[in-house]
Amino acid sequence: MALSDSDSQITKLNNDISSLSAQIEELNNENEELKNKVNNGSQEEKKEIEELKKSISDKDAHIKSIEEQVNKLTSEKSELEKQITDLNSQKQSLEKQVTDLSAAKQSAAQQAASTASTQTSKTATAFQSKKTVRSESSSQSNSYTVYITNTGEKYHSGGCSYLRKSKNAIDKNSAIARGYTPCSRCNP
Ligand SMILES: [Zn+2]
Numbered sequence: 001m002a003l004s005d006s007d008s009q010i011t012k013l014n015n016d017i018s019s020l021s022a023q024i025e026e027l028n029n030e031n032e033e034l035k036n037k038v039n040n041g042s043q044e045e046k047k048e049i050e051e052l053k054k055s056i057s058d059k060d061a062h063i064k065s066i067e068e069q070v071n072k073l074t075s076e077k078s079e080l081e082k083q084i085t086d087l088n089s090q091k092q093s094l095e096k097q098v099t100d101l102s103a104a105k106q107s108a109a110q111q112a113a114s115t116a117s118t119q120t121s122k123t124a125t126a127f128q129s130k131k132t133v134r135s136e137s138s139s140q141s142n143s144y145t146v147y148i149t150n151t152g153e154k155y156h157s158g159g160c161s162y163l164r165k166s167k168n169a170i171d172k173n174s175a176i177a178r179g180y181t182p183c184s185r186c187n188p
Pocket of ligand 1: 155156157160161162183184185186187
């Protein structure tokens with residue numbers, strides 16, 4: 001009884017041991033599985049993190065490229081603004097030149113007009129003075145100095161012998177106007 005009891009106890013213990021061994025193995029397996037899971041998980045996470053990092057760096061690069069484009073465009077814009085400013089100042093200068101030229105043109109036209117009118121009036125004056133000269137010379141050609149005596153009713157040229165007693169110079173027209181007639185001897 002004692003031996004069979006011991007045998008059965010040993011058998012029972014063996015069974016327990018093998019059952020415990022199986023449990024241990026199962027736990028080890030589970031542990032391994034968990035370790036794998038952890039590893040895989042962390043690797044996947046690492047991969048995700050890598051991808052995120054890569055995407056972040058891509059985005060950074062993209063942002064950098066956008067910033068570069070913005071910088072380039074900004075500098076192009078300021079270049080264009082400078083050109084616009086230059087063109088505006090050129091335009092203003094040209095407008096000033098046009099204004100100056102039209103003012104000069106107007107002034108030249110005014111001068112020309114005033115010169116023309118001066119010339120016209122000069123011509124008129126010259127014409128008038130010519131007329132005056134002509135009328136003076138014509139009156140001179142009609143009239144010249146003659147001589148009358150204190151008593152006679154004739155007028156004489158300067159060398160006439162009738163002028164021995166008196167000799168008064170007078171304009172021929174005036175002499176005629178006063179009723180004098182030409183001397184028949186000297187025929188003035
Ligand atoms: Zn006479």
